[in-house]
Amino acid sequence: MPLSEYEQRVLEQMERALTSDDPRLANTLQSTGRRPVARYVVAGIGLVVGLLVLVLGAVTTNAVVGVVGFVVMFAAVAWAFAFAPRRQGPEGVVREDGTVGPRPPAGGDKRAPRGGQNRNDGFLARLEERWERRRDQGR
Template identity: 55%
Template sequence: MPLSEYEQRVLEQMERQLSSDDPKLVNTFQGRASHGLRRWVLVSLGALVGLTVLVLGAATSNPLVGVLGFVVMFVSVVFAFSPPRRGGPTGVVGADGEVRRSSPPARPPRSSGLLQRMEERWDRRRDERGR
């Protein structure tokens, strides 16, 4: 069943809002699935090679080869648990599907302390009840 014109506009508006609110999420969904598979294949091969070299070092009573195998296994495990780097463009996806660079999010100004924040909250609550 095709969407009506109104439903298409609402859907496009929701997509633009999501793109502007969370560009990282949009980039995550637009990423390639093979990238994750390639990462796990490399991690598995690294761990397997490291284990093989470690066992080979133990079998030949060569501690240097055993340590080298352990290091290779350790590096592959660290690589497995480290977050993947995103190399693509970051920004907002427009209605035409093109990614436009966005400025970095502005940091909220730091308040002077706990008492200042509590006072601001109190003022906001009082203003909301007064309406």
């Protein structure tokens, strides 16, 4: 069943809001998640080599060789999955009319940060600031 025009418009506004609020999450949700095949091939070769060294260490009852084999296997798998390059998503803010525009300059905030904190304090400070802004808009 197709969506109505109103539902499509609401979904588009939600997508723009998500993109402006958390561009990294929006990029993760939109990406296909494909990594280069060569990365997996090299990691597979490292995994096989590490396994062979691990078995060689077990056969020769040399614990150091076995540990080296395990470390090689672990590093190959970690390199394949954990250390993939990340792309930056689009940045901007959603305006009242639903369009997306560039972020205002950091000094453009009318309210002074509480407690002498910098605007770039971190994730929790930004969440608290957004919460206060939304609470103030509801009044």
